[in-house]
Amino acid sequence: MTEPTDADHVHAVTSRRRLLREGGALMGGAVLGGLASHAALAAPAEADAGNLPPNIPEWMKAPGEPMGSQLYGTPSPFEKGVVKNIPKDLPQYFSASGRTPLQDLDGIITPNGLFYERHHGGVPAIDPAQHRLMLHGLVDRPLIFTMEDLRRFPSQSRIHFLECSGNPVYTKPYGKTASDLVGLLSCAEWTGVSLKLVLQEAGLQKAAKWVVAEGADAAALTRSIPIEKCLDDAMLVYSQNGERLRPQQGYPLRLLLPGFEGNMNVKWLRRLRVAAEPTYSREETSKYTDLMPDGTAREFTFYMEAKSIITRPSGGQQLNTPGFHEISGIAWSGHGKIKRVDVSVDDGKSWQEAKLQDPVLTRALTRFRLPWHWDGQPAVIQSRAIDETGYVQPTLAELIAVRGDNHFYHNNAIWPWRIAAGGEVTNANA
Amino acid sequence: MPTRELFVAMLVLVGLAGATPARAQNTFGIGRPATPAEIAGWNLDIDRYGDNLPPGSGTVSHGHEVFDQQCAACHGAKGEGGVGDRLVGGQGTLATEKPVRTVGSYWPYAPTLFDYIRRAMPQNAPQSLSNEDVYAVSAYILNLNGLLPAAATLDAGTLSAIKMPNRAMFVGDPRPDVKNPDCVTDCPAPK
Numbered sequence: 001m002t003e004p005t006d007a008d009h010v011h012a013v014t015s016r017r018r019l020l021r022e023g024g025a026l027m028g029g030a031v032l033g034g035l036a037s038h039a040a041l042a043a044p045a046e047a048d049a050g051n052l053p054p055n056i057p058e059w060m061k062a063p064g065e066p067m068g069s070q071l072y073g074t075p076s077p078f079e080k081g082v083v084k085n086i087p088k089d090l091p092q093y094f095s096a097s098g099r100t101p102l103q104d105l106d107g108i109i110t111p112n113g114l115f116y117e118r119h120h121g122g123v124p125a126i127d128p129a130q131h132r133l134m135l136h137g138l139v140d141r142p143l144i145f146t147m148e149d150l151r152r153f154p155s156q157s158r159i160h161f162l163e164c165s166g167n168p169v170y171t172k173p174y175g176k177t178a179s180d181l182v183g184l185l186s187c188a189e190w191t192g193v194s195l196k197l198v199l200q201e202a203g204l205q206k207a208a209k210w211v212v213a214e215g216a217d218a219a220a221l222t223r224s225i226p227i228e229k230c231l232d233d234a235m236l237v238y239s240q241n242g243e244r245l246r247p248q249q250g251y252p253l254r255l256l257l258p259g260f261e262g263n264m265n266v267k268w269l270r271r272l273r274v275a276a277e278p279t280y281s282r283e284e285t286s287k288y289t290d291l292m293p294d295g296t297a298r299e300f301t302f303y304m305e306a307k308s309i310i311t312r313p314s315g316g317q318q319l320n321t322p323g324f325h326e327i328s329g330i331a332w333s334g335h336g337k338i339k340r341v342d343v344s345v346d347d348g349k350s351w352q353e354a355k356l357q358d359p360v361l362t363r364a365l366t367r368f369r370l371p372w373h374w375d376g377q378p379a380v381i382q383s384r385a386i387d388e389t390g391y392v393q394p395t396l397a398e399l400i401a402v403r404g405d406n407h408f409y410h411n412n413a414i415w416p417w418r419i420a421a422g423g424e425v426t427n428a429n430a
Numbered sequence: 431m432p433t434r435e436l437f438v439a440m441l442v443l444v445g446l447a448g449a450t451p452a453r454a455q456n457t458f459g460i461g462r463p464a465t466p467a468e469i470a471g472w473n474l475d476i477d478r479y480g481d482n483l484p485p486g487s488g489t490v491s492h493g494h495e496v497f498d499q500q501c502a503a504c505h506g507a508k509g510e511g512g513v514g515d516r517l518v519g520g521q522g523t524l525a526t527e528k529p530v531r532t533v534g535s536y537w538p539y540a541p542t543l544f545d546y547i548r549r550a551m552p553q554n555a556p557q558s559l560s561n562e563d564v565y566a567v568s569a570y571i572l573n574l575n576g577l578l579p580a581a582a583t584l585d586a587g588t589l590s591a592i593k594m595p596n597r598a599m600f601v602g603d604p605r606p607d608v609k610n611p612d613c614v615t616d617c618p619a620p621k
Binding site for chain 2 (some may be wrong): 211
């Protein structure tokens with residue numbers, strides 16, 4: 001055949017793309033100016049010179065993919081290394097967690113496909129037409145809602161972070177990357193109805209002090225929430241970043257308690273029981289309680305305290321050249337807005353204020369940035385967050401001095417990164 | 431806006447503001463009543479006093495059989511742990527460098543054991559055990575922890591009456607409990 005048909009031509013273009021894609025995979029995805037991932041350094045940086053100036057790149061010489069080749073868009077194949085960070089070799093994966101690759105993301109919003117996950121009985125496949133929310137207990141009118149019912153209530157959209165309370169634990173080994181350390185953290189725009197409105201629809205009785213929330217998963221996960229939170233900023237959420245919740249995030253309905261530990265934000269929400277007391281479920285007694293060195297344990301430790309981490313440059317990355325590098329990271333507090341983020345580039349001897357990205361939202365991730373000139377010498381860089389209550393993010397040593405090694409939850413330590421003379425970035429606490 | 435519509439709109443606004451605490455009517459009229467039978471079918475919650483525990487009972491010896499069939503593969507033959515949590519032992523370790531948190535050493539309330547097993551266990555088939563089997567396997571786990579005699583039968587009354595050894599060790603949330611001095615210049619070297 002001397003003249004290729006259209007189909008053959010498409011095939012040829014696709015094959016060439018596949019080659020490029022595989023080449024890109026070797027390069028490990030992110031190569032950002034002077035900053036590169038380890039994988040990128042390990043592979044020879046042999047970009048096809050034929051696509052570089054003064055030549056005309058391949059992708060300009062033929063039409064690209066036609067409209068409709070992806071009915072739901074996915075990232076560029078060159079970004080296929082940017083995925084959830086899921087521990088290998090766990091004994092089982094039904095009660096497990098997957099982390100957001102914080103070091104590969106910009107801004108404050110976590111893409112839905114990279115939002116961190118924690119489930120206790122797998123991810124249920126729920127038909128929304130057969131899902132119901134039951135509201136009962138100390139109410140005047142016990143009610144059952146369909147999803148359609150819940151979407152009829154006045155809606156609201158707000159941006160909030162969500163963080164697992166075991167993010168990370170206090171004991172070694174400490175993780176290598178920002179994701180390993182605090183990747184059980186994400187932030188999204190949530191849409192739903194104020195829980196207060198729904199509770200008022202049923203009529204709260206005077207003795208109502210707690211609301212017990214239950215998920216429709218195989219763990220029937222149950223947590224008790226103080227009524228003050230339920231009547232403040234709690235939401236029943238059905239959408240995340242503009243689209244319906246993903247199954248991993250509680251489709252079709254979840255609870256959102258801004259600033260409270262992730263476990264309480266019950267997914268696949270099917271039942272709310274208004275009560276005078278907490279239910280003392282397994283999740284709020286044997287788990288999600290914080291053991292102290294003297295053998296006492298703190299219970300009902302809801303709030304996530306102020307915290308921050310530098311995501312760029314961070315562990316696993318590489319500074320390829322001395323000179324200008326922007327230091328960038330995220331800060332957040334369950335108690336409200338971030339007031340200030342300080343950054344140290346001299347192993348904690350001195351601190352300077354970073355610039356916060358506007359708008360600074362309450363109980364949301366706040367992006368901070370600081371211009372930095374790296375002189376090529378070994379350095380330790382770190383950030384600390386200060387929230388609107390004046391609380392200052394502590395060091396790991398300060399936390400352990402009070403809480404001991406076995407506290408497990410609510411570790412909001414500063415995580416310093418060590419930069420070697422060669423530009424390799426590692427966890428300075430490891 | 432006609433007067434009547436304005437009046438209705440004002441009523442709605444008053445309702446939204448929650449100005450009348452004991453309203454007889456729903457503000458939005460959304461949702462339908464939940465019947466007592468529907469609530470009874472879904473409400474699995476058992477509180478720390480054992481309220482809402484179902485009728486029925488189970489013996490330690492029957493619990494041993496249920497445990498061997500349903501639980502031992504993940505939790506070990508004697509509750510020593512495996513893929514699943516360790517369930518037995520650890521009493522006296524919580525204030526040491528290697529605390530062992532189990533039902534016997536850590537859990538503050540015994541009725542929670544029934545609640546959790548019934549709603550979530552076994553992990554491959556939750557809510558498949560009969561209430562009698564849940565009482566029995568709860569009895570066996572308590573027996574393995576030295577909290578119930580081998581000849582015992584567990585029911586709503588006896589389960590609620592068990593005092594767990596670690597009950598008094600839970601305290602409230604004292605945070606903020608850790609203070610960073612917020613040094614800006616000439617800061618001391620990190621420890």
